[in-house]
Amino acid sequence: MQVKKEQVRLSLLKKAEKEFLEKGFKNSSLRKIVKSAGTTIGNFYNYFENKETLFEELVEEEYNNFLELIEKHNDEEGIEEFLDTEDLQKYREVLSEIIQNIIPVFSEKFVLLIEGSEGTKFEGTKDIIIKLLKDHFIEHIQKYESKIMDLEMAEITAEQFLNGIILIVKKYKDKVLRHRLITEHILFYISGMMAIIGK
Amino acid sequence: MQVKKEQVRLSLLKKAEKEFLEKGFKNSSLRKIVKSAGTTIGNFYNYFENKETLFEELVEEEYNNFLELIEKHNDEEGIEEFLDTEDLQKYREVLSEIIQNIIPVFSEKFVLLIEGSEGTKFEGTKDIIIKLLKDHFIEHIQKYESKIMDLEMAEITAEQFLNGIILIVKKYKDKVLRHRLITEHILFYISGMMAIIGK
Amino acid sequence: MQVKKEQVRLSLLKKAEKEFLEKGFKNSSLRKIVKSAGTTIGNFYNYFENKETLFEELVEEEYNNFLELIEKHNDEEGIEEFLDTEDLQKYREVLSEIIQNIIPVFSEKFVLLIEGSEGTKFEGTKDIIIKLLKDHFIEHIQKYESKIMDLEMAEITAEQFLNGIILIVKKYKDKVLRHRLITEHILFYISGMMAIIGK
Amino acid sequence: MQVKKEQVRLSLLKKAEKEFLEKGFKNSSLRKIVKSAGTTIGNFYNYFENKETLFEELVEEEYNNFLELIEKHNDEEGIEEFLDTEDLQKYREVLSEIIQNIIPVFSEKFVLLIEGSEGTKFEGTKDIIIKLLKDHFIEHIQKYESKIMDLEMAEITAEQFLNGIILIVKKYKDKVLRHRLITEHILFYISGMMAIIGK
């Protein structure tokens, strides 16, 4: 009695994503995932090695996309130039366009990767990203402001910046709204940082 | 072999706080708390009614302190006047003083209350606080800026504002540093909000 | 080492019935049931949702049969006419035939339902039945004797009547003997009641 | 800090009787008894050896009273003569007087002894009494009726007879009512038995 293989597999992934998002990896019950996907525990193990593999499969691609984004961004020096303007409305527009390209990275899977990965091999991802962001912040500030940013504030700001994006993605499913809110969020952070460094 | 009562009790509370902070109420294991406190499961129930009571005992006082803070703050209209200044350094100083009075509320127990209380009767506290903050934000902005703040951004900002405090308290144990960072954090949020509403 | 499903399931039900009958629902140990059925606690939960479901599965059908019996009996007015005779032997025969139809209801499961259900959703069943019987007694006596039965005695008699059936079913497994004893039991109660009301 | 010894002891006995009556020996919690008696677990063991001893102390005297009653009754042949009458009302009166002497035996402690003693050394008492009653019934019937009573019905009747008394004592605390109901109950049984043996 065989159902098309891909169908079961996709159903499992979909229901797992839902459960993992709601409860995180550790608190998710494989039994419940499997049940809501309409198959059985035993069959699950025909598709995935174990609970962790299931999680990894959900998140792996996202993780790689993100790494890629980071790398590309490191090459693309010059973004900041656009941002070096006094006209806030202009700022917004430029930002919005930049975000347009980045936003696909900020998906539910990304939330999973950052917030739901405790107990998996991805559980350090959030820290890695925060470190990247922190270094990024410090570097840019030094470059443009000739002021040393407070190390602790840099770290806090980095984590908060990330948290904000996660928060928006979790709360708002509508793409347009999400885009606008992320833009505002980033704008908010740029303004805040400028205030801190006393510009 | 009996140990003095208070010693065991305190040890249980201490180890419980640690475990609850790390894993949250639900994911904490009573068996592990009890073991690391150097006693047995059976004996635990001589000190506390159950797992939830243990949590509540850790957090109850903090919760009441917080409620008190809220009430007092609602009375004290006029804080904002001090903040309505163009001199950023002055701003910082006034803020710092206000925070001095508030900061005892932001303890590890407060973190527990906000972040680790899922599964207890306190699990709605975070949402309540966010709502309070959100309404507060909206009200003030309307009063001083004659502009309506974006409802979604108000909510995000409120949650992020709270998250930031939690983050600082979790990461930095030194009182002086904590105080400075919270001041900066609040300053950051004021700046960010002003940017958003386009001042 | 897998055993055929139905075998384990039936074994669990059988051993559970035994344990529940001996000790009642609350005092029965799932561990002991499971052990005597030759399986493990973990495996039990592959067959039944929980301890209470196990009980309900044993008793549900019986409960419905009983409800049906009650309903049918409420329709069938006229039984008493047969009983309104002076010839005791005739009485016995008519009773015996009526009981023949009712007796399948009085099984071990019925005992479980009445005596072992404390702590389950069926725990009020005995009281319901007693109330039904009491009202029944009172009504009939009024109809045929134009005397009001003592309310307390009605209740005691109802409970005792039920207890007697339970007792017989518990003690005697042989169907023929059981039938005879229940007949005698009912006869006994009719005689006793007549004596009380002074006929 | 000493309270009068007897006071604590009596309080423990009183609360234990209540708990044992409600839940039986096995299902009663010593913790709860001790708490409601206003003392502590540790102190309990200064007064009683253990949970079972507590039970025994409650019931021992009752048990001996009962044994005595039985013995006395075996001597007193002749009671039945009074009962050998056709006048029901006379019957009632004689019975009522006999019961007057017996009724103190049928106390809450007696209920405890019969119904709540599972798990103690008294757990066989009910069976012993039933056997005594059964033999008694059989003997009397043979003597007066020259008919052999059905052995099974004798046993059932004996148990039911005892159950009825227990039931009355449990349900009705008022002494006068209790006395009347027990009289009626016995009358009921005599009538029922006569019907069975076909008199």
Add this chain to the structure above:
DNA sequence: AATGAATGAGGGTTCATTCAT
């Protein structure tokens, strides 16, 4: 491919009893 039986460890909780103070 699919089923679900079986395991064993761990979850929170209650219990009677012992014993140092």
Add this chain to the structure above:
DNA sequence: AATGAATGAACCCTCATTCAT
């Protein structure tokens, strides 16, 4: 006499995983 700390076994239940079919 009185306290309550300490123990260890038992309670029902959930879990991820393995494996025979």
